[in-house]
Amino acid sequence: MAELLRGIGVSPGSAAGPAYRMSPPPPPPEPAVVVDPDAEVERAVAALNTVAADLTRRAEGVAARAAADVLRAQAMMAQDPELSAAVVAEVRAGASAPVAVDRALAVHREAFLAAGGYLAERVTDLNDIRDRVVAACLGLPPPGIPDPGHPFVLIARDLAPADTAGLDPEQVLALVTEDGGPTSHTAILARAAGLPAVVRCPSAMAVADGVEVTVDGSTGQVAVGVNHDTVIATRVSEQRRRRRLATTRGPGQTADGHPVALYGNIGSAEDVDGELEGVGLFRTELLYLHRTDPPGRDEQVAAYAEVFTALPGRRVIVRTLDAGADKPLPFLTAGVEPNPALGVRGLRLARRRADVLHLQLGAIAQAARDTAAEVWVMAPMVATVAEAAWFAAACRDAGLPTAGAMVEVPAAALRARSLLSVVDFLSIGTNDLSQYTFAADRQCGDLADLLDPAQPALLELISGCAAAGAAAGKPVGVCGEAAADPRIAPVLVGLGVTSLSMAPRAVPEVREALAAHTLADCRRLAAEALWAAGAAPLTVP
Amino acid sequence: MPTRSVTVGATSGLHARPAALFVAAAAAQSVPVTIRTSDKPPVPARSLLSVLALGAKHGAEVTLEADGPTADAALDALATLLARDLDSDDESPDHG
Numbered sequence: 001m002a003e004l005l006r007g008i009g010v011s012p013g014s015a016a017g018p019a020y021r022m023s024p025p026p027p028p029p030e031p032a033v034v035v036d037p038d039a040e041v042e043r044a045v046a047a048l049n050t051v052a053a054d055l056t057r058r059a060e061g062v063a064a065r066a067a068a069d070v071l072r073a074q075a076m077m078a079q080d081p082e083l084s085a086a087v088v089a090e091v092r093a094g095a096s097a098p099v100a101v102d103r104a105l106a107v108h109r110e111a112f113l114a115a116g117g118y119l120a121e122r123v124t125d126l127n128d129i130r131d132r133v134v135a136a137c138l139g140l141p142p143p144g145i146p147d148p149g150h151p152f153v154l155i156a157r158d159l160a161p162a163d164t165a166g167l168d169p170e171q172v173l174a175l176v177t178e179d180g181g182p183t184s185h186t187a188i189l190a191r192a193a194g195l196p197a198v199v200r201c202p203s204a205m206a207v208a209d210g211v212e213v214t215v216d217g218s219t220g221q222v223a224v225g226v227n228h229d230t231v232i233a234t235r236v237s238e239q240r241r242r243r244r245l246a247t248t249r250g251p252g253q254t255a256d257g258h259p260v261a262l263y264g265n266i267g268s269a270e271d272v273d274g275e276l277e278g279v280g281l282f283r284t285e286l287l288y289l290h291r292t293d294p295p296g297r298d299e300q301v302a303a304y305a306e307v308f309t310a311l312p313g314r315r316v317i318v319r320t321l322d323a324g325a326d327k328p329l330p331f332l333t334a335g336v337e338p339n340p341a342l343g344v345r346g347l348r349l350a351r352r353r354a355d356v357l358h359l360q361l362g363a364i365a366q367a368a369r370d371t372a373a374e375v376w377v378m379a380p381m382v383a384t385v386a387e388a389a390w391f392a393a394a395c396r397d398a399g400l401p402t403a404g405a406m407v408e409v410p411a412a413a414l415r416a417r418s419l420l421s422v423v424d425f426l427s428i429g430t431n432d433l434s435q436y437t438f439a440a441d442r443q444c445g446d447l448a449d450l451l452d453p454a455q456p457a458l459l460e461l462i463s464g465c466a467a468a469g470a471a472a473g474k475p476v477g478v479c480g481e482a483a484a485d486p487r488i489a490p491v492l493v494g495l496g497v498t499s500l501s502m503a504p505r506a507v508p509e510v511r512e513a514l515a516a517h518t519l520a521d522c523r524r525l526a527a528e529a530l531w532a533a534g535a536a537p538l539t540v541p
Numbered sequence: 542m543p544t545r546s547v548t549v550g551a552t553s554g555l556h557a558r559p560a561a562l563f564v565a566a567a568a569a570q571s572v573p574v575t576i577r578t579s580d581k582p583p584v585p586a587r588s589l590l591s592v593l594a595l596g597a598k599h600g601a602e603v604t605l606e607a608d609g610p611t612a613d614a615a616l617d618a619l620a621t622l623l624a625r626d627l628d629s630d631d632e633s634p635d636h637g
Binding site for chain 2: 069072073076077080081082083108111112115117118119122
């Protein structure tokens with residue numbers, strides 16, 4: 001009998017397959033008294049051999065030569081006779097096996113760092129070997145993303161951007177995390193990759209490696225220990241669902257033809273899907289990351305023009321640089337802020353370096369002139385009408401006629417009507433608006449229920465913005481993760497939102513959800529959601 | 542003691558794949574072989590960690606040294622390998 005775990009479904013779709021857990025790196029080895037040096041030597045040597053064998057096996061399963069070479073080189077390092085001699089010598093001198101491994105590899109790490117260049121970059125490989133061998137000494141599973149050599153459901157406590165960078169979408173069937181929330185990195189990554197995902201799933205890490213599970217990224221249900229028939233049935237129905245979604249086309253609209261623009265959230269031209277109606281959020285941070293100075297005008301013009309060229313005649317809403325808080329930039333975010341989420345971030349950076357914003361607006365305007373997209377710009381983290389007015393004036397001076405404000409701060413939502421007297425449109429960033437409305441950190445998994453986009457207080461702020469937009473005859477869109485949630489999309493439309501912007505892969509699911517409801521249905525769902533006592537579970541028929 | 546001096550032929554230097562191929566070949570010899578650069582003391586050729594730490598670049602001169610009845614044959618085999626451009630070498634045993 002399968003055991004049922006319940007979490008929050010954050011990326012729709014189902015998957016079935018064996019579960020494998022991502023293990024954290026082992027704790028730093030602590031000195032311990034060694035009673036039996038011979039047994040300790042044996043333990044250390046066995047751990048080195050296990051890791052070498054595991055790395056060799058993985059190298060054989062990798063098709064790409066470069067990746068296989070790295071794994072093979074790592075296996076040779078774990079088997080290095082000098083390393084094992086040093087480890088044995090450390091144990092004989094009284095160290096425990098994990099401490100001996102740590103010390104022996106530290107010598108090589110120093111040598112690699114001293115050599116610099118290519119070798120300094122290989123220090124990551126040495127640290128990985130150390131973590132693996134120490135884990136093997138302690139009888140723990142190998143740290144990092146598991147690699148069983150076949151497709152699997154990845155279970156983790158939580159996933160950081162660094163972890164997800166190494167995810168192979170061919171191998172990972174679905175993501176299940178114990179922590180995280182609807183706006184966590186796991187959710188955002190899963191939607192971008194089209195992977196079913198469940199977060200806040202208690203006891204998920206207790207599922208043994210290799211046990212067959214099914215994951216429903218809509219309902220948040222994870223069935224553990226399912227039989228083979230269930231696995232097959234789940235896969236067949238998921239394939240059918242994907243085929244059906246692949247056939248949906250065209251602009252977003254409700255069942256009775258009320259148009260709702262479905263836009264993509266992108267970071268660069270790479271993310272542009274030719275089918276997109278437009279782009280509702282072009283994040284420009286990518287250009288600015290890992291640099292000590294802002295990118296020059298020509299470089300910016302080229303990057304923006306690349307995106308605009310891919311979307312001729314379509315709307316592209318560019319968000320100006322949104323640094324600070326979780327995205328610090330050395331040339332802008334000087335000094336340590338005690339509470340960066342409430343600090344100088346988004347448009348507030350212009351208080352310090354207005355030149356960076358003026359340069360960016362000039363580059364966007366140039367790229368817009370050179371191409372055929374309909375370019376709008378919007379500022380992140382607007383809190384007051386004065387800020388919005390200043391931004392709109394800066395845009396018009398730069399030659400950008402359509403300027404908007406993002407609504408991420410409750411203060412902005414409460415003043416939506418006044419904001420729309422100085423800007424041309426609003427775009428609601430529900431991730432930050434949730435965080436600031438509920439005083440709940442986006443990364444704090446324990447507060448995930450407060451960050452549920454179905455929370456009535458959030459919906460009420462959205463409702464106020466949409467009403468202000470309707471009164472002014474100006475568009476009000478949503479570009480946070482809520483827009484990608486097929487449960488919430490009809491509610492947002494019912495509240496009066498005119499466009500939804502999301503990871504391009506999420507568009508078909510949302511298009512289908514809207515097509516299943518008339519505008520009257522959406523308004524009824526919205527009214528129910530606004531009157532709900534809490535984040536009521538909403539289901540899409 | 543028999544020695545061979547040879548110029549590193551691999552384009553990327555004695556790094557990554559070329560280093561791994563060289564170390565694997567050294568480990569297959571029946572005598573222990575050492576390798577050194579002009580500025581670093583000799584290290585065991587069968588230790589990848591030590592060979593990498595030499596940081597020998599393309600065109601650098603390295604010296605191999607071994608002792609024992611099969612030392613000359615071992616040194617010849619390894620010197621030939623080192624002189625080749627192992628980066629563009631597609632006939633290595635683990636490829637194809």
